Amino acid sequence: MRFTGSRHLRRLPLLSPLQWKRRLVLWCGGVLVALVAIGFAHAADAAQALFAVVTAWNPWIVFGLAPGGLALSLWLTRRVFPGAQGSGIPQAIAALHMTDPKAVDAVLSLRVALGKVVLTVLGLGVGASIGREGPTVQVGAAIMNAVGRITPMPRLEMQRALVLAGGAAGVAAAFNTPLAGIVFAIEELSHSFEQRTSGVVLTAVILAGITTVALSGNYTYFGHSAVVLDVGRDWLAVLPCAVVGGLAGGLFSQVLISASRGLPGRIGRWVARHPLLVAVLCGVVLAGLGVLSGGATYGTGYAQARGLVEGHADLPAGFAVMKLLATVVSYLSGIPGGIFAPSLAVGAGLGSWLHAVLPGFPPGALVLLGMVAYFSGVVQAPITATVIVMEMTDNQQMTIPLLATAMLAFGVSRLVCRRSFYSALARRFLDAVERPRPAD
Template sequence: MNTTRTVRVLRVLRYRYASPKLWWRQGLFWGGAMLVAAIAIGFASGADYAGRLFRLMTDGRPWLPFLLAPAGLAISVQLTRSVFPGAQGSGIPQTIAALHLTDSATIDRILSLRVAVGKVVLTLLGLACGASIGREGPTVQIGAALMNALGRAARVPSVDVQRALVLAGGAAGVSAAFNTPLAGVVFAIEELSHSFESRTSGTVFTAVILAGATTLALLGNYTYFGQTSSDLPLGVAWIAVPACSLAGGLLGGFFSWSLIHAARGFRGKAGQFVQRHPVAFAALCGLALAVFGFVSGGQSYGTGYGQARALVAGAVHLPAAYAVLKCAATIVSYISGIPGGIFAPSLSVGAGIGATLAKFIPAAPAGAMVLLGMVAYFSGVVQAPITATVIVMEMTDNQTVTIPLMATAMLAFAISRMVCTRPLYGALADRFLSAQTRGH
């Protein structure tokens, strides 16, 4: 009896650890996670270059965005509809939708490599034309698409394993985009899957570790928004927590509410115009984008990364209206139908909120106020307070304000829910799933 049991154990061990097919799949998966990181790094460099190109073209020519933004957004929407269908928007709702589907053909269409290429090309085009978009959300869909393609190539044995690969690809995309490994795992739990099953946990952890190690090897141990040692001493300075929570939660909730209602479609003649003339509507959005850029002195264009990083370092003072104008520019960019995310612009809006409120709360350090504003608005937008806390904490390498960040994120989340009753990504994912059902 013991001999038979030993033989069975040896066979299992041989299958698990000596099977060439298994090692091929594992190697493909490990290589995919590292490739996701490399693509994310290249995408980040491309986004920086596109932003610099826009600033170079418009420097000393404040009239040029009034031509460049409408034309660029119109071209982007036309290419999205004709060449890269399914590439519009952030990419996170599409990834969430794919995780809830069982039809492999539909999943392959949502997470196709064509869509991934479109995300990169058209996001860079949008940034080169001044759109207020980020590349982090698209990186999530790119990572999920790459892992999905590798899973199909390796012929993984079950739908659950394929789903785990998609989830791991999305988490690796967040980890590599921000160089925040812990945030990648938390985002996978809190936002992408809303669960953390034991059969997927090892896959997600491995992908995040490999993506993080690749980023570390290629770029070194950097922090996305630099380092800050700002603290929030217990006492009167803590008035900053409810102040930032209220402002960030209200504005973040309004932002989410706006995008959700826009996704449902405009009513009346406006809705008919958008349906019949989507390219012309994108051009009008580009015109509005140029107006916001002109009023903000050019600060509302692009990802907002430079402004947020400078605010964290205390190296710049932006107009009090910056947060509102950046929020409006991001709404207009998103509803135009071009590919692009909202992560970096949202963090920039939050930084602007914190910097503005710091002028009215002298008891609280300005640096700490910027961090609280970031976590408040981001939590208000995505309604994922744990992810918001971890991602801001990791991006600034500051653990001294962990408790204030957590408190602010939770309060902002509660306030945002009063304005927008549904989480943004979940609502957009449901809308996307409904559209897929109607299309078939």
Template sequence: MRRLARVRTLKWHRTIMYCTGAVLIGIISVIFAHIGDWAAELRYHVVARNPWSMLVIAPLGLVAISWLTRLLFNGAQGSGIPQTIATLHMHNFVLVDRILTLRIALGKILMTCLGLICGASIGREGPSVQIGASIMHAFSRAMGQHNDVTRHGMILAGGAAGMAAAFNTPLAGVVFAIEELAHSFEQKASGRTLTVIIFSGITAIALLGNYTYFGRTNVFIPVGRAWLAVLVCGVSGGLAGGIFARLVIRLSKGLPAFLGRFSSRFPLVFVALCGLLLALIGLASDGATYGTGYLQARGIVDGSLHYPASFFLLKYISMLITFCSGIPGGMFAPSLAIGAGMGGWAEQFLPHTSPGGVVLLGMAAYFCGVAQSPLTATIIVMEICDNQQVTLALLATAFLSFGVSRMVCPRPLYSALATGFLEKTEQMARQVSHDRLEK
């Protein structure tokens, strides 16, 4: 009986630790959201007062971010999702301890928000995944966990909770954990993941209220001629997203020819040039391509804003330039903005489908084209707009986009980036071990 009591006490202790970590993820996600909104608002006021000032702010800001990241937060570069996926395949937890640290999590928050001030085309949802994984990994270490499956389960739960709290989409967080992070469903880990996501989501709702990311829409897409939009959005979104994913995978291996040599020799100068290009694109778009694209996407969804095709084309280019700069930041929110822009432009050619419905289909199609996660794309768009009436059309669009994207880019974006990151990390670890042996 004493042994049984100790086991039960240990289980309750672990459950309390899980819940505490989940609540902390929710609180930090809310703080991150507030700081990110403040950063975007500051940039908006700067651009409204003097748009040309971004020609100085963007280059100098990106240089400062790159320098600070290398000096103080080395390892915070990139989206955060590939890094989290890579740790789920690592069994050397000395390396995991170096990737999922609270210092890097802090760097993700600070550098991402600074990037939003400087006009970089980034989002905070990808970094939130690594931040959530880092928090739960820290709790795992505090509990003295040694089992690989349990520690990986904690990382998985934290990453999914971070994404769910950032978007306030708990169901999408569960599907994201299965479809993108783990690519599998393991019974014990699933219960832990659900617990962490629920408590993290409750915390976010308690602090921010029961809001939806893009408000509420009541559009409906009946089966029939209106489904022509499914075909158009699915093919165009899959093609554009697949090309983007293929380009990012290629660029992650190094810039081609002269650009690669120049960026290696003069890294800060190259980053400054990236910032200058972002500022020029921002000037050409009247500031619409800066930041996450949240305001633009929300305006397109509710019909209050209308943009020409140049919006999503310039946003597309600005995302590629931002990725080349190597600063911390995610791709989720900008991808949704590009998809909304594509749908908002295509709706004029699809009179048999409600305009708002085309926008939602465009968001799901492009998002799925980039990430190649059809279920996540469907559920995240459904939840951020609080609309279950278009679920079937969203599913059809996402799976069509998935098929088209796979033909263009056979390897899923985040899995390919995670593989590259894993190879580089293990190579660096071997080099360090070799140098120590020589000494």
């Protein structure tokens, strides 16, 4: 009787050794995602700083650095780290819908995660207009997937929850925005939030957030914005910001989705046969945009967006358009890299441009509205866009105007891009993985 009672106690969730082992492994996974994200951020910043030093010495050197760097990155992606190309978020979404554990392990292998970090840093080191947040999502999902193999989970949904938790923890650690990580997991990665897996996601995000704050401080990427949008006339700025940002973001997404399907006709066949030459040509265009913008279009765009938010940026009038084009060119080259940070920079530039057109409105508020509108138009995840901009600028007073702008921009974006960017690419990725191979 005593033996039976003792065994019964060990089966209780609070006292079960197996459950505690799983909890500890999960907690270690969340902390590890944060540590890798922090290291990734420092490496990316160092690469951009080195690039800035080199181009300050000779701005024209970028015409050799960017084409050669993009070609090298693409070659390494194809030969050494296959599966590391692109943003990383579509791969994480696709993994959530796979039923074959071997296929998930292939998409979220630690080898691919390493390639994602190395090649994203390389891209930033040669001036590519890319971000590290999307790659951090795939890296975080890969780490948690590896954690799940150490302690096998009893159900398929729990294994998927680990992937979801890793991606969400990656967003939380990359932006230092824990709430955004949770919302992103619900709205974009999973499109649902099951009660059975919610604790796994929340635990990983919280631990990643705590680790990031403990090691990096409670900072905000875009500084502190105290602007407000007074109820009344100022709210008239919401509509033009939503329309311009939604249209621009939707067009950007549609161009990239269409390009992922391949160009038609003879041009498409030439591009498919000469990917390295295409990367070189993209590098030449990227260098030209950088020189034309005085270097403003290189890299993530964090510094430019922060300057616009804080009101001390000195950027060319066409910054938003040139940054958008630089991001398109960087993505089309086929190298690894995300679009989160560049999209926020483009949106900030659109808001600044709108202030020149609508001078009667608060300039800082228009910058925030432009950021959330364009970002919502690109990713078609309005709540995530709102929370990210709110947390990254430490401005809760703008929450309602930001949410209203994001929702309107989402509707406008859907007029030109019927399916969200990440979902469309994830569907194509799944189709490629699940497509039966021809018989030998």
